[in-house]
Amino acid sequence: MDTLIQAVPLNWYLFLSSFLFCIGVMGVLFRRNAIVILMCIELMLNSVNLLLVAFSSYSGNSDGQIFVFFIMVVAAAEVAVGLALLVSIYRNTGSTDIDFLNKLKW
């Protein structure tokens, strides 16, 4: 199997991650529910992760994988804080709809 998989070109991973990333972007633009938007952001992060791992494996250098490790760390922290924010917003406004979050102006 190992010998067979070598036939996958690196390009394909590029296309796949770009596509995943764009799906994430579309979701962010598309949805109004803040939780789903957060999930889309996770999706985008993962597309980048995938690309990093692909580059790392293809070049035989483990730095990329360590970066991915740290991105996971940051993502976990981000989700924890983001969800906490959402919970507190929900408590205050009774909704997680970002269209209600239009106070970002003076």
Add this chain to the structure above:
Amino acid sequence: MDQLLFLSVSALTVISALVVVLSKNPMYSVLSLIFCFFTIAGHYILLHAQFLAITHIIVYAGAIMVLFLFVVMLLNLNKDSDQPKVGKLRVAATISAGMLFVTLLASLKSTRLGEFTLPAPSDIGLVEHIGIRLFTDYLLPFEISSILFLSAMIGAVVLAKKDKN
């Protein structure tokens, strides 16, 4: 065979990602996102990044997504409550995402990355190698990330705490 394997896994990834975005029920989004993460873990295994594949499943599927599930259920959002944006905006969103994809592809076209092939499996993706690197070259960021976690934890607790008044 190899390409077939890649393509089928990729197809699952893309489909589940689309479901995440398009489903009206946040619950379905969460579940399909979990599935999507599993397929990404599959990609990691195909790329000989075994340690990351396992970590990925533990962190994302095991921790992050569970957190999402909890929040969705806690806030009682598991119904079709999410009204997608109005038609014009949906079209605009799809078009801009599509434009982004096209421009991305266009800028990637000029690269010659297709000539690269995956080298024979080595031990760089194994826990031993990653561990050694983490505790030698990347010791400081590793330790600092623990502080990040601590502050995130405190932040989350403070933010989610109920106001006394």
Add this chain to the structure above:
Amino acid sequence: MTDKHKTVEESLDQIRTTTFLGLLIPLLPLLGFLVNGFLGKYLPKSVIGWIGSLSVLGSFICTLILFRQAGPTDAIQIDLFSWIALGSIDISFGLTIDALTLIMLMVVTGIGFLIHLYSIGYMHADEGFTRFFVYLNLFIFFMLLLVMGSNLLMMFIGWEGVGLCSYLLIGFWFKNPSYNDAAQKAFVMNRIGDLGFLLGMFFILFHFGTLDFSTIEQMAPSLVADNGLLIAITMLLFIGATGKSAQIPLYTWLPDAMAGPTPVSALIHAATMVTAGIYMIVRTNVLFAMAPFTLAVILWIGVATSVVAAIIGLKQNDIKKVLAYSTVSQLGLMFAALGLGAFSSGIFHLVTHAFFKALLFLGAGSVIHALHGQQDIRWMGGLKKLIPITYITFIIASLAISGFPLLSGFFSKDEILAHAFQQNLPVWIILSLSSLLTAFYMFRLVYLTFFNDFRGTEETRSHIHESPWTMTVPLIILCVLSVLGGLMGLPVVFHANHWLNTWLADVTAPAAAILHQGHHISHTMEVILMSVAGIGAILSILYARHVYLTRRSVPESDEAMSGWGKVIYQKFYVDELYDRWIVAPAFKLAEWLGNVFDKHVVDRVVTLTAGFLDASGRTLRVFQSGNTGSYVFAMVLGIVVLFIIRLLI
């Protein structure tokens, strides 16, 4: 080996001590200024006065110690730190103490101390007592910086600082609007001069790449003499000097500056600050020596100032105004000396003038003090018996300034006249005339003030009393100096070395090397000149005696004046001319700028700018909806645009 080591150690010690003392000189008055300035309101008056005086006395003692150690060629260089370092320009915050500086330091700190002491008595009843001493100490500090600075910029700090203190002290009694006007006039006129100084400094920096006196001195002789640049530099510096030292055309501020308390007139407007211009020119003598054109200008401006001020002095009735015009006249004499290339003679007269003019002012202060503020000599007279110490010292000072034989002013004035006789006969004639006038108006003042009967009210007369010891002791000391001051420059005729010339030889050497003065006039001629000057002075004094003592004539009142007398009394209407031709147009211009230009151009530009910003703000505000979703949209579109740009390039 050990001996050698020891001597090295000793000389290092020596350097450390002198550096310490050199730094102490300006720092002590600064300390006095800070202590009195910040803690003054918690201290009793007597303590404040003594803090101010003793800090200056400390500086004087430091100067004396340095003076005893130093030889005429020694120069103590104290570089505190590099102040401005820009490319090849490096201006250090440095002090230099050489022969010339030591002379100036002794004058400033010595006379400064005496005047501080005098002020304790003179100002004791004034409500601004603390403020007065604070300003005085600050003035001394800046004056010390001025004379000690090792480069032009350091000198300029002091130059501006003394200008500021002069402004503050002229307007010391700020409740009187005309005093404030006088202060402003002094300040503005000084600013005109300062601009010249500043421009001259820029030219020097541009041309020499340094402002350091010693470097300029080394570099200058290699230049072509009398080229345009040198003339520009020296003329600009001289404009600075005319402002500070009250020469034509910028002299009118000095008589008005008499609005300040009398000790201030003595210290700032007679003995020290107004001589800063002379000091500056002597300090940069090499540049001036290389520009004969400028020297000629200085000579004639000095001569003209000397005689014009002396003529005006003939008719003034305010005791301080007479002294002020006499100061302007004497300063003109010093500038004439500089113009003749007799730099050390200029300094000689500066020092003796500082002695007797400070004494005259302090004496006048004592008179005013006794008469409770009366300054008009028409209301004085007969004070000789009532305030004897003031009378004796005042008359000796008057004799000294008039050039009475063997007093200090006689020698210093005679030296300048001798230089004039040797180089330029018309100048000699005019300067001699001016010194005859000096003798006349000084004794006019003396006879009107101290002789005959008292012309004031009976009530004032009953209160006349001699001043306290803090005021009379400075008078006596200055009197001794006025008598003996000539000893430092005894001419060769008296079989003595001219000590001051020898002492300053190193400082004036660069100029002397360039100017190649001709042979000195013969000793016989010198004696003849001296006799002529001395006899002239005595005759002039006798004429004043005849007019004001024997004939008992008193100057007519303001209304009764007519003809030339009135023109002279009104100072040739110079102030009015300046008002009419310079001040009034300037006001007109300012008015036009304020009413027309400001309203229709400046305001409109401002309003347009504000309107534009307001309109663009309103437009941009639409995009700032506050909706998070639209922000994300904008972000994605921005990314797309970036990618497209990247693709296109």
